[in-house]
Amino acid sequence: MQKTLKKILIAGIFAGISVNILAANTVNLTAANTNIFDKKSLQNGAYLFMNNCSGCHSISFMRYNRLGKDLGIADSEVRENLMFNASKIGSQIISSMPQEGAVRWFGATPPDLSLSARSRGTDWIYTYLHSFYSDPKALFGVNNKLIENVSMPDVLWHLKQSKSPQDFDKDVRDITNFLDYVSEPAKLIRINLGYKVLGFLLILLILAYLLKKEYWKDVKYGKWRAKK
Ligand code: HEC
Numbered sequence: 001m002q003k004t005l006k007k008i009l010i011a012g013i014f015a016g017i018s019v020n021i022l023a024a025n026t027v028n029l030t031a032a033n034t035n036i037f038d039k040k041s042l043q044n045g046a047y048l049f050m051n052n053c054s055g056c057h058s059i060s061f062m063r064y065n066r067l068g069k070d071l072g073i074a075d076s077e078v079r080e081n082l083m084f085n086a087s088k089i090g091s092q093i094i095s096s097m098p099q100e101g102a103v104r105w106f107g108a109t110p111p112d113l114s115l116s117a118r119s120r121g122t123d124w125i126y127t128y129l130h131s132f133y134s135d136p137k138a139l140f141g142v143n144n145k146l147i148e149n150v151s152m153p154d155v156l157w158h159l160k161q162s163k164s165p166q167d168f169d170k171d172v173r174d175i176t177n178f179l180d181y182v183s184e185p186a187k188l189i190r191i192n193l194g195y196k197v198l199g200f201l202l203i204l205l206i207l208a209y210l211l212k213k214e215y216w217k218d219v220k221y222g223k224w225r226a227k228k
Contacts, residue, residue: 012134027145030218032126045178048171050082050093052155053113056102058094061114061184065089106151107139114175117176117183124174124189129156 023206035041046067049059064086068078075089083089095110100108115126126145132154135143142157142158144150160168 008198022023027127027131029121029123029127030130032122032173032174032176034180035124036177036181036191039072041177042175042181043073044171045174045181046073046082048175049178050084053065053175054084054093054161056095056097056106056110057177057209058092058112058173059114060092060094060112062093062182062185063090066185067093070188087134093203108151110152113134113182115178115183117180122176122180125179126172129172156185157218 043121064078065075067073067082068075068089072087073082076095079089086092087092097110099109115159119127124146131143131145132142132150138149139151140153142150142154144152156168156172159171184190
């Protein structure tokens with residue numbers, strides 16, 4: 001019985017290892033190193049996203065006014081610089097591209113990116129936006145190392161041409177950072193709250209320790225006797 005168990009365990013370990021090896025992507029992801037508390041980065045990311053991506057991609061879980069409030073952008077500025085597909089500040093951020101047309105033009109509907117930073121991870125998005133390469137056989141003359149036969153054009157190509165590599169990296173990082181924020185806006189509050197809660201627990205720990213010392217003082221010095 002024990003032998004069979006052992007065999008099953010060993011087989012399981014090997015199966016786990018081989019699955020891991022098979023699942024390993026051949027492309028190494030580059031660390032995005034985003035910082036969700038960097039407001040400037042999020043603002044630039046929002047601006048770049050709305051100008052370069054929102055024509056095709058929706059982020060339907062986000063609304064314009066929430067975005068303005070969280071990122072410290074005034075409503076008037078949101079209307080002027082970020083709202084291209086909607087007239088109401090309370091609207092969801094939805095691309096104006098018709099679904100049917102998208103399939104005809106690109107062969108695929110551009111996915112909603114509301115949760116992509118969660119499902120794919122920020123490193124994946126950062127690497128993906130860096131991984132377009134020219135391929136004359138592909139639909140738009142470009143392909144991507146992370147999605148074979150990709151149906152998205154290299155939309156940041158003009159940015160890459162007009163900037164230094166460092167500035168381009170920063171822009172891609174800002175877009176990735178923005179998508180990270182979009183995928184969980186509460187992160188801004190959650191992490192700060194976490195520190196406060198930990199601080200509170202620390203103070204409570206000190207008080208509880210002092211109280212314990214006070215209670216045990218008598219026991220320690222033998223003043224306390226159990227009632228008979
Ligand atoms: C011209 C339309 C178009 C524009 C503009 C565009 N995309 Fe895309 N994008 C697509 C299409 C179509 C796909 C689906 C690709 C596929 O699966 O082959 C896609 C896929 C993606 C994916 C992968 C999603 C997933 O999880 O599979 C990400 C991330 C992405 N786009 C980000 C962006 C960002 C960021 C921008 C702006 C810098 C942008 N896209 C601009 C059309 C577009």
